[in-house]
Amino acid sequence: MKSWLVPCILVAWLLPASADHCLDPPPVNYSILIVTAREERFVVTYTCISGYHLVGKKELFCNKTSLEWDSPAPTCLLGHCPNPVVVNGQLNSSKLEPVSEEEVVTFSCGTGYILKGSNWSQCQKDHSWTPPLPICITGECKSPQRPKNGHFKARDFNSGSNTTFYCDDGYQLIGAQTLQCMDGEWSDEPPICEEILEATTEVPVKAEKESERNNICESIQKLMQCQKDKGKTLEELKYSLEIKKLQLEKMKAVMST
Structure with missing residues (x-):
């Protein structure tokens, strides 16, 4: 029987067996495992055979105190990469077989959802998808925070809509007055309303009048x-x-x- 048809291939211990180490590492179907010593403790590494991908921890460590493996054994599932799943979306492919290496798939979102990320991805040799799988989000933004001593007006919070902010009397707006919802995110941070200090408006006017009086007096004196x-x-x-x-x-x- 050929090696890739064997459910589990076990590479023998590279160190002699003794009573102070963990029990034999748990077998995993369709995998190759190697046991080595690292920093005076045993480590088992699992690698799935071609056509299968690993789910779980790739490496297990032997606990010196309990003499048990630190995590449950992983599993090897059919398909070179994990099945591409997009919540509230679908895979644009009629292929039903497990994913193979270098295979490219495309995605689309359901009604009312917007694709965030790439609309395609390729299965890599290391069993990962590149670019990363996208997500499907609603285009609606969350209601912005009402500024203290102010308010905002908006028809709705759907993608493309605008929200305009206003301040109460005696306060001035600091920041963008209008924000736009773009694919579920606001175009800027909400503004704030800052109190208008009387000194900021009266002092310049007083100084201007004083300067004007001085100019008149100076002109009369010259005349x-x-x-x-x-x-x-x-x-x-x-x-x-x-x-x-x-x-x-x-x-x-x-x-x-």
């Missing part, structure tokens, strides 16, 4: 000094200003017509 340098009295300055005022009013009347 008075100029008139004084020319030897004109305050009465003459007053008369000159009245004349300029009448001229400006006349020009304003002409422009309005």
Whole structure:
């Protein structure tokens, strides 16, 4: 009988048997096992034969105290890679036989679900799938957290929908005002509402008015000094200003017509 038809192939112990080691390692159908010594304790390694994949721990260690193996024996199941299963989705293949090495499969999701990940995968020599198997998720996002001292408005939380945030009076929005649901995830973190301090608005206005008054005073002082340098009295300055005022009013009347 050929070796690959033998249910279990056992490679003999590489160290002499003694009374202070674990019992013989449990056999596993369709596997090859090797027992070695590592850091003064026995280790058994299981490898499935071609066409089968391992489910469980590949290595078992012998406990020095209890003289028992640290884990249950694995199993070897038919198929070079584990059967590709996607919850809420399906495998796009008519093949019913176990998966073989280098086989490529494709996936799709059921109604109302969105594929996250690659829509195909290939069975590798090490019995794994590459890229990793995808998952099927709902496109709906979870309700965002309402900001303290604020609120949000939204029609729904489905994929593609927008949610807009607002703050109460006396508070300003920090962060993105509008978030979009994209394949079950929000486009950004929810914003917060921060209190508007009075000093942040009143101080600049007060400083601006003070600067304006200073400019007016400075202009008047310059004008008075100029008139004084020319030897004109305050009465003459007053008369000159009245004349300029009448001229400006006349020009304003002409422009309005």
